[in-house]
Amino acid sequence: MSIEFNEKGKYFTDIVSKVAVPAIIQTTTHRIEGSIHVRLDGRVKDELDRSEIFLAVTNAKVMAADGVTVLYQADFMTVARAQIVWVIPSDDTAYAGDKS
Secondary structure (H helix, E strand, O other), X not given: OOEEEOOXXXXXXXXXXXXXXXXXXXXXXXEEEEEEEEXXXXXXXXXXXXXXXXXXXXXXXXXXXXXXXXXXXXXXXXXXXXXEEEEEEHHHOOOOOOOO
């Protein structure tokens, strides 16, 4: 790791700070619940638009078609971006029919 300072005292480092955002990811075959990691002051869309082939997901649960049964669980997994159909940050999952 390297740290560089400029003349104004601002520092630069190789470390990229990110925040975990709970999300639901629909792929062409499965729904995944977990956290994607977004750069500070960034948006989920910005993270999805990156050129990397895979998206990292932590605390991942791969759900069955019934939406209740967990098929697989993993502390870390990668998802091929080309297979992602849609992503919803979990804070945005409330819908009109939800009475809570």
